[in-house]
Amino acid sequence: MGKVLDGKLLSQKLNLELKEKVLLISKKTGVKPKLAGILVGNNPASELYLNIKRRTCSEVGIDSLLVNLEKETSKETLLNEIKRFNEDNSVHGIILQLPLPKELKDSTNEFIEKISPQKDVDGLHPFNRGKLFDYKEDLVPCTPKGIISLLEHYNVEIKGKYAVIINRSNLVGKPLVFMLLKRNATVSICHTSTVNINEFIKKADLLIVAVGQPNFITKEKIKEGVVILDVGTNRVNGKTCGDVDYEGVFDKCSWITPNPGGVGPMTVSFLLQNTFYAYKNQMNL
Numbered sequence: 139m140g141k142v143l144d145g146k147l148l149s150q151k152l153n154l155e156l157k158e159k160v161l162l163i164s165k166k167t168g169v170k171p172k173l174a175g176i177l178v179g180n181n182p183a184s185e186l187y188l189n190i191k192r193r194t195c196s197e198v199g200i201d202s203l204l205v206n207l208e209k210e211t212s213k214e215t216l217l218n219e220i221k222r223f224n225e226d227n228s229v230h231g232i233i234l235q236l237p238l239p240k241e242l243k244d245s246t247n248e249f250i251e252k253i254s255p256q257k258d259v260d261g262l263h264p265f266n267r268g269k270l271f272d273y274k275e276d277l278v279p280c281t282p283k284g285i286i287s288l289l290e291h292y293n294v295e296i297k298g299k300y301a302v303i304i305n306r307s308n309l310v311g312k313p314l315v316f317m318l319l320k321r322n323a324t325v326s327i328c329h330t331s332t333v334n335i336n337e338f339i340k341k342a343d344l345l346i347v348a349v350g351q352p353n354f355i356t357k358e359k360i361k362e363g364v365v366i367l368d369v370g371t372n373r374v375n376g377k378t379c380g381d382v383d384y385e386g387v388f389d390k391c392s393w394i395t396p397n398p399g400g401v402g403p404m405t406v407s408f409l410l411q412n413t414f415y416a417y418k419n420q421m422n423l
């Protein structure tokens with residue numbers, strides 16, 4: 139056993155397909171899709187993520203622009219930037235790179251609520267979150283969408299399976315619950331207050347780990363034949379790794395995402411897919 143859910147390969151395929159669609163439609167309309175990013179401060183990881191997103195945009199023919207506000211930016215200035223992009227018809231998608239600096243962090247939800255739901259390509263606005271509650275997957279967060287896409291592409295059965303998600307954030311765990319329920323999995327969410335977490339992990343058919351701790355999942359903890367999606371991003375000795383001891387668990391699981399090269403590139407792909415979706419809606423296509 140041990141088969142790789144290759145997110146790098148699948149994302150390349152999806153990006154190529156998207157590139158063709160973008161070229162075709164923007165030739166017809168004379169308007170290219172455009173993504174606007176807002177970065178507050180100079181968190182190196184955030185800068186890196188935004189650069190990757192913008193580079194991939196340019197590879198598929200989506201225009202992008204970035205506003206980098208200084209760390210000491212006031213609430214009012216940030217709200218004005220969001221308003222400006224909401225009102226700019228040439229911008230179809232807006233991302234506010236998180237986390238915000240600590241002075242603004244407590245107001246994160248307030249900022250997100252000000253982004254036009256039609257341009258909310260991170261799928262974090264309450265309107266889009268509410269739709270997901272009704273199983274409508276229009277603009278949903280990109281990481282869960284990437285995870286579902288990987289499972290579906292490789293024909294990994296979701297229906298009837300017991301899925302355990304270790305993460306309860308708005309970005310990963312919470313939206314994934316609805317997406318897995320929609321596909322008839324039985325779902326548990328675990329977090330830092332879960333008692334006897336290893337009992338949940340041991341029973342999982344599908345295990346989604348987004349903790350941010352290297353080697354959080356090891357061979358002894360998992361069931362034979364489990365499918366593992368390793369979302370966590372960590373740096374160890376200058377190298378990127380996930381939350382799972384990949385080599386250790388490989389023979390025991392039936393499917394697994396490498397990390398890097400699994401969920402990460404799929405997340406970027408679905409940001410572009412969401413931007414294209416938002417563009418088509420705003421252009422009435």
Ligand SMILES: NC(=O)c1ccc[n+]([C@@H]2O[C@H](COP(=O)([O-])OP(=O)(O)OC[C@H]3O[C@@H](n4cnc5c(N)ncnc54)[C@H](OP(=O)(O)O)[C@@H]3O)[C@@H](O)[C@H]2O)c1
Pocket residue numbers: 281304305306307308309310311328329330331335348349350351369370371372401402403405406
């Ligand atoms: N590859 C990608 O595209 C991608 C996308 C998004 C995120 N990520 C990565 O995924 C990880 C999570 O991201 P996030 O934004 O969701 O972070 P987050 O909001 O900090 O969420 C971490 C979650 O893990 C839980 N957790 C932490 N330590 C735990 C432990 N010892 N036992 C059980 N649960 C534990 C937390 O529980 P509590 O809620 O109780 O604190 C929380 O629900 C990070 O490493 C991030 O870099 C990767």
